[in-house]
Amino acid sequence: MMTRWFKNYFRIIWQRMASFFVVIPAQAGIQRRLNKRHWIPAFAGMTATGVCLSLVLVAGTVCADSAALTAARSIPILHDGRVKSLDVFAREMMRSLTTKDTFQKRGALDVFLRHALNAGDVVNLPLIRVDHLELKKILGLSAGKEYFSYNDVKDVYSVVLNLARSADAKRKADQRPMVIEQKAEDLMSRIHTVDKLAAGDVWTVIPGEKGQAWRSPFGGQDKLSREFLQLLGFYAEGKTAEVIAAVESWNAAVHPSLSPREVRAIRLENFYYPLKPFVWALMFYLAAFVLLLFPQNAWLRGAGLVSTAGGFVFHMAGLLIRCFILGRPPVSNMYESMIFMTWVLMLCAVVYFAINRKDFILRAGLLA
Structure with a gap:
């Protein structure tokens, strides 16, 4: 029963994402489905899936450790x-x-x-x-x-x-x-x-x-x-x-x-490090770049765009968590600056794609 529910859930999310991103031929030319009925459930489902995946990853890492080690982390x-x-x-x-x-x-x-x-x-x-x-x-x-x-x-x-x-x-x-x-x-x-x-x-x-x-x-x-x-x-x-x-x-x-901020930062750190959001962002970006090399295939292109969105969510989440942990913008060293600049470039690519629907700029952003 639970397996069937998950299958239906991901099938619906996939259809919503595909209907939002994929260019669909129509009798009068090329038509894009961009109404709220499609993109709101798609984005909400993608976000919920990302949150669930993050919790599963962190829980799996914590469960792999002993109870004593888990306690000592704090x-x-x-x-x-x-x-x-x-x-x-x-x-x-x-x-x-x-x-x-x-x-x-x-x-x-x-x-x-x-x-x-x-x-x-x-x-x-x-x-x-x-x-x-x-x-x-x-x-x-x-x-x-x-x-x-x-x-x-x-x-x-x-x-x-x-x-x-x-x-x-x-x-x-x-x-x-x-x-x-x-x-x-x-x-x-x-x-x-x-x-x-x-x-x-x-x-x-x-x-x-x-x-x-x-x-x-x-x-x-x-x-x-x-x-x-x-x-x-x-x-x-x-x-x-x-x-x-x-x-x-x-x-x-x-x-x-x-201070209360220091206590919250410790808890966030113990969530952030097992999650490794930037590693997951990189994996999603690489998968998206490969999939977007086949724009003629609607399903591969849709999967590439979904993967791009997933990578962007992990990328942004990692930056936000680091901001809360450090209490400042993450630009104090070369590592943080590079991560922040690549996110800015990716944001520009996503905005450009949302306006013009040109895949090449998205692929360029993924390479950055």
Whole structure:
């Protein structure tokens, strides 16, 4: 019964979208169906489908994680001058080290929580990516490996430091550093990151009082420090119920120190990152471009336009969510600026298409 309902639902939406977008021959020439009876249900159905797909994607990601890990996502932490969720912090740290969100098919947050209490584990994990062959040769690292542990590279730190200093000196002299020197700078940054992880300095989860800086629980003797270290111990031991209870108690103690906007931003981040709206937008755009290469086929063209609309919805949703999370327009760095500019170009292409019904401008926008 449910399967039949879904089939009928998508059939109706498809027909509405096709009748809205597809140019239909008529006796008196070419006629476009653009009345409200067709496009309002079509657009509403497309939006509802996009929302349902988003919820399914996020729910699937969350369900794949353990209950303890899901609970730990909501813990706030101050990192890079902004309060964010512990999950986002872990993803960004892992990406800075390995250029990926995962490590050995494990989520970043799971890796860091499991090894946080044991500095020896952290320095032995192959978290540091070194992909430049010449740099590996100079440092005496294996050419066949791409990831190394802190202990693998600590003995050659002086060589890395000299290369990084050379790059800095060249920049001050308005000269361009060599590629190997730039790679050495990246490596030095990753070594420092692992060093801070091992020491626990980056775990700034305890809010400061009266404008003071947030601090790490490692080395602290106060109640909050002991509670967070106990939470980490529960997680390392696999005690799910204890972790969930500890997280609830922790958030109850810490959230009053946050502003309502910061609490909302943490919740939005935990929705935004599993969803990956820009990845889905790219997939929809690529599919749309391929389908729109066959404008003679009404159904393929209609599918291409529907795919374009789906990609545009994900693209715009991603931008809006980032605006709410950051509390500002998403144009502060190259990544955000590129995403915003491509959305503006796509918006212009969609508006032009809505007015003139020319597919070529839509294909040009999809390529942008």
